[in-house]
Amino acid sequence: MDFNLSEEQLMIQQAARDFAQNELLPEVIERDRDQKFPAEQVKKMGEMGLLGMMVDPKYGGAGMDSVSYVLAMEEIAKIDASAAVVMSVNNSLVCAGLEKFASEEQKVKYLTPLASGQVIGAFALSEPEAGSDATSQKTTAEDKGDYYLLNGIKNWITNGGTATYYIVIAQTDPEKKHKGINAFIVERGWEGFEIGTKEDKLGIRGSDTHSLIFNNVKVPKENRIGEDGFGFNFAMAVLNGGRIGIASQALGIASGAYELALKYAKTRKAFKTEIINHQAIAFKLADMATQITAARMLCFKAACEKDAGKDISESGAMAKLYASQVAMDTTIEAVQIHGGYGYVKEYHVERLMRDAKITQIYEGTSEIQKIVISRSIAK
Numbered sequence: 196m197d198f199n200l201s202e203e204q205l206m207i208q209q210a211a212r213d214f215a216q217n218e219l220l221p222e223v224i225e226r227d228r229d230q231k232f233p234a235e236q237v238k239k240m241g242e243m244g245l246l247g248m249m250v251d252p253k254y255g256g257a258g259m260d261s262v263s264y265v266l267a268m269e270e271i272a273k274i275d276a277s278a279a280v281v282m283s284v285n286n287s288l289v290c291a292g293l294e295k296f297a298s299e300e301q302k303v304k305y306l307t308p309l310a311s312g313q314v315i316g317a318f319a320l321s322e323p324e325a326g327s328d329a330t331s332q333k334t335t336a337e338d339k340g341d342y343y344l345l346n347g348i349k350n351w352i353t354n355g356g357t358a359t360y361y362i363v364i365a366q367t368d369p370e371k372k373h374k375g376i377n378a379f380i381v382e383r384g385w386e387g388f389e390i391g392t393k394e395d396k397l398g399i400r401g402s403d404t405h406s407l408i409f410n411n412v413k414v415p416k417e418n419r420i421g422e423d424g425f426g427f428n429f430a431m432a433v434l435n436g437g438r439i440g441i442a443s444q445a446l447g448i449a450s451g452a453y454e455l456a457l458k459y460a461k462t463r464k465a466f467k468t469e470i471i472n473h474q475a476i477a478f479k480l481a482d483m484a485t486q487i488t489a490a491r492m493l494c495f496k497a498a499c500e501k502d503a504g505k506d507i508s509e510s511g512a513m514a515k516l517y518a519s520q521v522a523m524d525t526t527i528e529a530v531q532i533h534g535g536y537g538y539v540k541e542y543h544v545e546r547l548m549r550d551a552k553i554t555q556i557y558e559g560t561s562e563i564q565k566i567v568i569s570r571s572i573a574k
């Protein structure tokens with residue numbers, strides 16, 4: 196196993212780091228305070244190829260490998276976890292799903308603008324009464340011949356208010372349970388499609404989370420993804436990859452908090468010495484560094500397996516389960532190391548602590564990851 200990064204991977208990591216420092220850091224506190232979507236920054240991320248990183252250049256992507264994706268996600272999330280989730284959803288849930296499963300016409304029409312960052316996408320699976328239990332979809336898509344009639348409500352949709360194209364999962368035949376679920380590409384602005392309430396969130400406040408309301412929306416037949424009844428398997432396959440994105444976001448939140456805590460501990464003095472010289476602080480930093488390294492290795496493992504075409508349900512779930520726990524633990528300790536300064540906005544660590552929590556909830560809660568892992572090892 197080679198632990199060295201290639202020159203290209205190092206370049207991508209550096210480019211993402213520079214972008215985060217120069218473009219994301221300056222107003223990150225204000226965006227968090229005001230729940231402001233980083234629109235200009237996301238546009239630039241698209242121009243840099245960060246929104247369709249692994250997509251074939253013939254469909255507007257950057258044609259990079261998944262390890263580069265982990266590296267870039269970590270750098271973006273270190274500074275702005277909200278921008279990171281926009282990037283994760285567009286890359287992993289939207290572009291990756293379309294590249295793997297959409298028709299050629301769908302790829303030309305939808306994937307190309309999404310991967311090149313001209314527009315962004317959203318993935319609508321969760322509902323008021325169907326979160327972890329994703330087969331219990333209440334949104335229906337009735338087959339009307341040339342089109343499906345879409346009705347229902349989706350909840351907590353990342354990029355919900357800013358996306359142009361939405362992948363919407365809906366029930367077409369309740370009798371068939373998960374085999375009666377389909378995935379559709381829905382365009383913003385179609386009659387009967389309304390963007391609902393914006394959520395006022397604990398963390399990732401710069402990301403744009405909305406409910407979506409579908410009231411007799413006509414979805415052309417050619418906008419169904421894959422064969423009839425493929426929607427649930429599509430969603431599961433896409434989420435496996437998405438979990439690498441969120442694991443990398445969690446990794447970035449953790450390493451961002453760690454770097455701030457380390458810097459602070461080297462400069463802040465108490466009892467006549469820098470606080471890093473007190474074992475109580477030094478041991479916290481040692482734990483953080485070890486756990487972050489382990490989380491990074493799990494992300495790399497899942498990424499390498501993805502690029503090798505292997506089943507990543509287990510490795511993706513392990514990476515997300517572990518990295519999200521590390522994000523939570525590290526950010527709590529980073530606040531503790533900063534003492535009173537950690538509790539105020541200016542020092543960034545309180546925001547990272549709030550941002551960390553969602554990584555244990557979305558794209559499959561930690562409990563769901565344990566279901567996926569335990570089923571896999573029991574096979």
Ligand code: CAA
Nearest residue numbers: 320321327328329330352353373431432508557558559563
């Ligand atoms: N990978 C691939 N296929 C999978 C899979 C996985 N990880 N898990 C299940 N499947 C397949 C099964 O093989 C089965 O297919 P076949 O019948 O063809 O064999 C089918 O899915 C049904 O499987 P189960 O009977 O195991 O289904 P279940 O009802 O017991 O639930 C579950 C499985 C793993 C709990 C699933 O419901 C799940 O992952 N739930 C969590 C959903 C989730 O992650 N939601 C996040 C919302 S998206 C989001 O947060 C986006 C955002 O904006 C940030």
